[in-house]
Amino acid sequence: MVVGLTYNLRGESMEAFGAGPARKGDDAEFDEPETVRTIAAALEGLGHRCVPIGALPQLMQRLLRGERWDMVFNLAEGHHGFGREAQVPALLEEWRIPFTFSDPLCLCLCLHKPTAQLLLRQAGVPTAPFTVVRRPGDVDGVGLSFPLFVKPVAEGTSKGVGPDSRVTDARQLRRTCTELLERHGQPVLVERYLPGPEYTVGVLGTGAAARAIGVSQHLFDEDGPPVLTGWGKANAGSTPLRTRLLNGDGPARDMAGLAVRAWRELGCRDAGRVDLRCDEGGTPHVLDVNPLPGLCPAYSFLPLQWEGAGRPYHELIAHIVASAAERLSPPPVTLTTAVVPV
Structure with a gap:
């Protein structure tokens, strides 16, 4: 397949596209160039032709020039508004181009935490x-x-x-x-505030095929805040977060089961993370559902959980692509990109 790759890069300027100057820390969710290169190499190694695209403005320009791809591997987080993670997927839907990860509705729901929590509570999934x-x-x-x-x-x-x-x-x-x-x-x-331990569950797959691939417990310093801070996540490349990967015992099974239930209830697809925390009685509650996960092999939770079980990074990318490919109709065929005047 010809696979386009959409992404936002840390440090990129969007002022040329009228987005206005960014504030310090606004790009914490974005990817580093090395992560994009690693994913592109993994796609190429799986036999696909990878076409780096960039962010929303670059995608718009290339679509209007007539470029097309069999599928887009979407990492783009967007810049502004509650719908920012849904902007690239919505545009791809309009052009009938399949893409990895969740659809625009799911991305909007999960980004807006109160809405996601209301839906989960209505479905009987515990939240604070x-x-x-x-x-x-x-x-x-x-x-x-x-x-x-x-x-x-x-x-x-x-x-x-x-x-x-x-x-x-x-x-x-x-x-x-x-x-x-x-x-x-x-x-x-x-x-x-939930005073118990905090966990992250990696999920792979869609609907009935969704399954947990790992459960990580976060470890906090005694003299530091007992929460995952924005500074800690943004600087995980230089100061790794302290976690331990749990085996398949009772607590891990409970966390995994609740995470997959929340994943399915919100309609998430392909791969992502669910964060949970326990109350004073040890009952887990869903904190956050992330349907657009970080994929940096060095410090993102999903790849670390995958590789912690002895599985290579490129196989994780292969599973994500295979999950998205199940939505292709007709089945994927090899196409060539073309540039036509507009």
């Missing part, structure tokens, strides 16, 4: 009780008991999560919510 603060005055109406946990409603890579995200009184809640509202320009999710 929460409310949403849209303006500083809403803090007065928060009826949850302290301690609480505060974060933006629609950020990834733990952006907006830091040592002060766990709040213990009304004054701290107001200060943290106000800072997040000003910094991120979006509402704030306020939920009951």
